[in-house]
Amino acid sequence: MASDVRTIGILLFDDVEELDAVGPWEVLAAWTTYFPDDGWRVTTMSRHGSQVRAAKGLGLVAAHGADDCPPLAVVIHPGGQGTRAQVKDEAHLDWVRQRASEAELMTSVCTGSLVYAAAGLLRDRPATTHWGSLEHLAKLDPSIEVRPDDRWVDDGDVITSAGVSAGIDMALHLVARLASPARSAEVRHIIQYDPAPPH
Amino acid sequence: MASDVRTIGILLFDDVEELDAVGPWEVLAAWTTYFPDDGWRVTTMSRHGSQVRAAKGLGLVAAHGADDCPPLAVVIHPGGQGTRAQVKDEAHLDWVRQRASEAELMTSVCTGSLVYAAAGLLRDRPATTHWGSLEHLAKLDPSIEVRPDDRWVDDGDVITSAGVSAGIDMALHLVARLASPARSAEVRHIIQYDPAPPH
Numbered sequence: 001m002a003s004d005v006r007t008i009g010i011l012l013f014d015d016v017e018e019l020d021a022v023g024p025w026e027v028l029a030a031w032t033t034y035f036p037d038d039g040w041r042v043t044t045m046s047r048h049g050s051q052v053r054a055a056k057g058l059g060l061v062a063a064h065g066a067d068d069c070p071p072l073a074v075v076i077h078p079g080g081q082g083t084r085a086q087v088k089d090e091a092h093l094d095w096v097r098q099r100a101s102e103a104e105l106m107t108s109v110c111t112g113s114l115v116y117a118a119a120g121l122l123r124d125r126p127a128t129t130h131w132g133s134l135e136h137l138a139k140l141d142p143s144i145e146v147r148p149d150d151r152w153v154d155d156g157d158v159i160t161s162a163g164v165s166a167g168i169d170m171a172l173h174l175v176a177r178l179a180s181p182a183r184s185a186e187v188r189h190i191i192q193y194d195p196a197p198p199h
Numbered sequence: 200m201a202s203d204v205r206t207i208g209i210l211l212f213d214d215v216e217e218l219d220a221v222g223p224w225e226v227l228a229a230w231t232t233y234f235p236d237d238g239w240r241v242t243t244m245s246r247h248g249s250q251v252r253a254a255k256g257l258g259l260v261a262a263h264g265a266d267d268c269p270p271l272a273v274v275i276h277p278g279g280q281g282t283r284a285q286v287k288d289e290a291h292l293d294w295v296r297q298r299a300s301e302a303e304l305m306t307s308v309c310t311g312s313l314v315y316a317a318a319g320l321l322r323d324r325p326a327t328t329h330w331g332s333l334e335h336l337a338k339l340d341p342s343i344e345v346r347p348d349d350r351w352v353d354d355g356d357v358i359t360s361a362g363v364s365a366g367i368d369m370a371l372h373l374v375a376r377l378a379s380p381a382r383s384a385e386v387r388h389i390i391q392y393d394p395a396p397p398h
Contacts, residue, residue, distance in 0.1 A: 025255070026221075026364075058228075061257070163391030165367070190363075195396075197368050
C-alpha cells in the first residue's frame with residue numbers, strides 16, 4: 001500500500017487561525033490513522049518548516065517546509081489574519097499557483113479563499129469564506145459567484161468553506177468524497193461530532 | 200482591568216488529542232481577544248513548558264510550565280491517548296488535586312475525565328467522557344453517575360464533556376457561564392459555529 005499513499009497537506013503560517021487548521025487536521029488524522037488502507041495520509045507544512053505563531057497565540061509546529069514537503073494530492077489552505085499579508089505576497093501566490101498545477105484538489109477554510117482568489121484560482125467559480133469577508137472575496141475577484149449561505153462549496157478541483165469551524169464539516173465532506181460517505185460517518189463518530197452548542 | 204483578569208489554563212501533554220485542546224482554545228481565545236473587558240484570559244501549559252507531540256502527531260507549544268503558570272481560576276484537562284499513562288501517574292494526579300484545591304472550576308474534555316476520576320475529583324458526582332471510555336470511567340470510580348447521553352455535565356465546580364469535538368460546545372457553555380449566554384452566542388458567531396456535517 002505504502003507506495004500508493006496520497007498526501008493531504010495543511011498549510012501552517014504565522015497568524016493562521018488555530019481551528020481553521022486543527023479542525024480539518026483532527027478529522028483527517030483520525031481518518032488516516034484508523035483507516036490506513038484507504039491510502040491517504042495527512043501532514044503539515046510551513047514556509048520554512050518551522051514553528052508558527054497562530055492568530056490567537058498558540059504555537060504550532062509544521063512537519064515540513066513548504067518547498068520540501070512530499071507531492072500533495074490535496075492542499076488545505078486555512079484562513080486567519082495571516083491571509084491579509086498573503087493576498088499581496090507574490091511569492092506566496094506563486095507557491096499556491098504551483099501547488100494548484102500539481103494537486104488534484106485545492107481546498108480552503110475561512111479566509112483561505114481570499115488567497116485563492118488573489119492567486120486567480122477562483123475565476124468564474126462559486127466560492128465562499130467567513131461571513132465577515134464575503135465582500136472582500138467579491139472585491140478580490142468580481143467574477144466569483146459568492147455563496148454566503150453555504151457551509152462549503154465543492155466546485156470539482158477547488159473546495160472553499162465558510163468561517164473557522166466550517167473546516168471540520170468540509171473535512172468530513174473530503175473524507176466522504178475521497179473514501180465514502182460511510183467512512184465519513186465513521187470518522188464523525190470517532191471524534192464524537194454531534195454538535196450541541198448551548199442556546 | 201489588568202489586575203483583576205482571571206486565567207483559564209489548558210493543559211497540553213504528549214498524546215493529547217489535538218481537537219480536545221484546540222477546540223476550547225479557539226472558543227476561549229476568540230472570546231478573550233474580542234472581549235477583553237470581560238476580565239478573562241486563556242493560556243496553555245505543559246509539564247515542562249515545552250513543545251508536546253499531540254496524539255495524531257501535531258506539535259503544540261505551551262506558553263508555560265505546569266508549575267510556573269499563573270494562578271488558574273479555571274483548568275481545562277483535554278483527553279487523548281496520553282491519559283492512559285496519566286491515570287497511573289501519581290505526580291500528575293497530585294498536580295491535578297493541587298490545582299483543584301486552588302481553582303474555581305475544573306473542566307475536562309473527552310478522556311480528561313478519566314484523569315479527574317483517578318484523582319478522586321468525581322467521587323459521587325455525575326460525569327461523562329468519550330463514548331468509547333464510558334465503562335473505563337465507571338470502573339475507575341464506581342461512585343460516579345456516568346451520563347452517556349450528555350454533551351457536557353456541569354456539576355458546579357467540575358464540568359466534564361463528551362469526546363473530542365464536545366470540547367467546543369463545553370467551552371461555549373463556559374463563556375455563557377463566566378460571561379453571559381449572549382456573549383457565548385457572539386463568540387459562536389465569530390467562529391461561525393453553525394455545524395452542518397455531511398450526511
